[in-house]
Amino acid sequence: MARAIINLPASAKRGEIIEIKALAAHEMETGFRRTQYGAVIPRDIITSFVCTYNGVEIFSADFHPAIAANPYLAFSTIATESGTIACKWTGDNGYSLTESVAISVA
């Protein structure tokens, strides 16, 4: 199973605004919950997200525990050239995940 999904149109016209949807599979444990024995469950979340378009950063986000499990993001960018759109999620306990999708711009 893919641990991350990036959804965007496979092709676009130059100058068109495209929507990018990115979803990562992650518990996003808040660090505020306890087990039934009272022990705090340590925080384990994705803390940052960066999206690059042919290596240039176009969008980034910082997450706090108030982001729901399996963090979902939808944002937009202007299709400028053919290439790859890559997303990188990093988080607690050395979590790191990268996924990229190709786009062709006419």
Added chain:
Amino acid sequence: MKTDRKRRTARREFLLAAGGIAAGIALDSAAAPPPARAAASLASAEATQRAMEKITRGKPVNKGKVRLELPELVDNGNAVPLAVRVESPMTPTDYVKAIHVFTQKNPLPEVASFRLGPRAGRASVATRIRLADTQTVTAICELSDGSFWSGSADVVVTIAACLEEL
């Protein structure tokens, strides 16, 4: 008479036993750690204010330009769809630099920060957040000219996030 006394004894025994169980429960809960709800102190309005000031660095925040799209009534606070839209032409000289989202009654005031630029084309971001209580959610955006604008939305939450035990 005899049967009556027997019945009474049975009743007394039952009450004693029940009392014992009740006392046992009381002792148990006294010995058990405080419930998660009490431990996870909810962010106060002041904490939210401080978190916002950290972002704005003392600059004034104007009302307007920012629109939050949140359901008015939320069944489950564990995943609440949130969209933030800012009125901006998103040109290289006039664009939204960042959007920050805050809550008032979650354990932490910060929710997320988004950084975008003129390449976004449209100042709009969507995600899913957790809400611990019925409260006001506020978004502050920073424009390229350095000014800050804010918008809020009120949400009623029936099942809260984060505070349940496993």
